[in-house]
Amino acid sequence: MKLVFATHNLNKLKEVKSILPPDIELLSLDDIGCTEEIEEYGKTIEENATIKANYVFDNYNLNCFADDTGLEVESLDGAPGVYSARYAGEQKDATDNMNKLLKELEDKEDRSARFKTVIALRTDREKIIFNGIINGVITTSKKGNNGFGYDPIFQPEGYKNTFAELISEEKNKVSHRAKAIKQLIDYLS
Secondary structure (H helix, E strand, O other), X not given: OEEEEOXXXXXXXXXXXXXXXXXXXXXXXXXXXXXXXXXXXXXXXXXXXXXXXXXXXXXXXXXXEEEEEEEEEHHHOOOEXXXXXXXXXXXXXHHHHHXXXXXXXXXXXXXXXXXXXXXXXXXXXXXXXXXEEEEEEEOOOOOOOOOOOOHHHEEEOOOOOOHHHOOHHXXXXXXXXXXXXXXXXXXXX
């Protein structure tokens, strides 16, 4: 089965490919000749995932899925949430985003947070949403060199290490994206 993953993000693509079974041939936006950046104008993570999946299906007529992920911090009323990728500005720089978040949490006792991934599947027959959530805390400093995004400052519940300190196989067993992808796989099976 061929399925388009509506992303230009090579880190996400690599992570998802490592989780999917070999009978699903995963194509990226680059693979289908989609060079434009699909605008995420939704007010929720669910809306952004759906916008991207609908864009690919409507413009390329290919079965696809899209994801959107947000980091929701309890003491910041769920921020950065839907704005996680551009929290520190439109340059979408992970280091800038982490630095801003760490600064905003300097005087906060409650550092609890959760990562939420929503996957929107769009085919000629259906539109379905899958959710993956993992709870944890924001550390006081960056730790680890693996992963991407906020991984160096997110410590998942039940672990002493950040996502960036875990090897990818370990992260891919418990992460928010892995949970959503596993639901997608189960559905497609």
